Amino acid sequence: MPDKQCDEQGMNGPNFTAYGVTGTPTMFLLDAQGRIELRAISLDDIISHH
Helix, strand or coil: CCCCCCCCCHHHCHHHHHHCCCCCCCEEEECCCCCEEEEECCHHHHHHHC
16 A cells, blocks of 8 residues: 555564554544545544545
């Protein structure tokens, strides 16, 4: 996905080495049928989608 925010380095990546961060939560906006309409890393992304 184009909005991917992963460095694919796991515990060798700079964010883990410096801060112990391996990842951040991902939020999904689902439609009425339960299909993923939007994959977002921030609430602002979801709010601006609608």
